[in-house]
Amino acid sequence: MARPQPATVVLAGGHESHGGRDLAALVAADPAVHAAAPAGRPLTEAVRSALADGEGPVCVVPMTLGRDPRLVADAARALRWLAAGEGRGRLALTAPFAAAEHLVGWLRAAAGPAPDGALLVTAPAAGPFEDAELFRIARLVRQYGRHRWVEVAFEGGDPDPVEGAERCRLLGAREVTAVPASFGPAPHPAPSGARDGGPLLRPAALAGVVAARTAAALHLLGHGEDGIAAGLDAEHGHGYAHTHAHTHAHGHIHGPGEAHHHGHPHPHQAHQHHPHAPAPTPH
Template sequence: MGPATAVRVVLVGGHESSDGADLVRFEDVGERVSVAAPGRGLHNALTAFLDDGETVVVLPMTFGRNPTMVADTAKTLKWLAPRHPGRLALAAPFGQPDHLIAWLRTAANRARSVDIDTALLIVAPRSNTFDEAELHRIAYLVAAHGALPEVAVAIADDADTLSGAVQRLRRLGATRVAAVPAGFAESLPVTDAEDLAPLMSHSAVRRVVRTRVADALTALAAGSDGIDQGLAADHGHGYAHSHAFEESQGHGHSHSHPHPHTHADGAAHTHGHPHEHHPHEHHQLQH
């Protein structure tokens, strides 16, 4: 057996990290850590690393709110993997929505420790309808199981938009507003709200990254590069997967949807559970 090749880690960022700009500070995770956004830049970077003889682990930096980015990343890897067998792996995403809920609840508890009447404002840049809707669902769950009386979402790309969201909460009666990012931003635009960024400490992010990379390398050694799982990441995301029309026409089918489960060790595991769709009967009118 020859000497082990060097391992390159590529952190891929989408709208949860300003297309990777918020990830640059995590390049200290290891000696060979790079940041890229999906698309041609990622393709070119991976090609260069692989041509240099490195083994590459690509880690989608998402809390589960950007499955399209994961699938797009997997498509790039699917193209390159056959040319570099055994040297390219797609790690499991950094986190799942369950993890994001847990960290946002932690932020709510931090805010509560100062003032139990604080309103929490969860901030994210504009992305797309479905990912933004998912954030509203997450905020509802944080509020339902959290420590604060008011939890709201601000889709804000600048200080003016964020300030407007803060003022709306004040008009609703909030005497104190704390803002926290729903992603990897190190800070938020300046407003009169308390800035609770970052969502996770630097050391916590590094710890998760190292765990995902180690798991991906173990799987790669066993013959699994994770790419096919990544290609299916956006299954069921958006209008395309709606069964409303099928069911209204009486068509039924059974298939599995992956459901993430967060276990006591903090790792998210995805299992497929069958969802049965039963056909609706057609009744012809008798004349």
């Protein structure tokens, strides 16, 4: 059996990476990574360039830490027509870089031991649902971590890092450590009195997760599954709740001749929403 050709990788960036700008170091360090671009026309053009540069497969990795399902869906929409044309059989959308449970673990590991200190989780401000998700993640970090206080702050949002650090001190924290829940650094300079906890993940850890997502996508591509259809559904259930008429707990009402099944998802669809690569050690 012939060995699969190595893939060229394109990173799709969203609010967690400032549209891909925070991924520049990863692009420069990893020869397999062709470019990082925000979803939409820039991503389409980056993928088109990668397809033209060689004859091997091209894998697009949605660079989300679990708070940007829209990025996955937007990336899928950007790839749909390329996959039906010049990228037919060569183009794959991988599972997202991470899910929320990975982010919880990475934040716990990056924070280090500080039972009398506070962890200030920072991220670029996004939409209300994405920002609310970070508060949920912070609660889980506190529940299963070693810090008495875990607070959230947003660059360009409310509360901002200065307000977040002040809240930690008012709560009684002797030390405040700022750690980013994003691909960029913690706010610099760090809020007054706060310690810079460094990046969430080291470059080698970032590259390792990208490689794992790419390898899994190549395996599925070899079986004819490019991941795009599953990616288009990534936003389902995100945002305001929407209503459906239900005949029972797991059934929707459909018109004549329409069928809808709520059994087990396609294996790749499950993989898209629940990536299961080993979590790298951040430091």
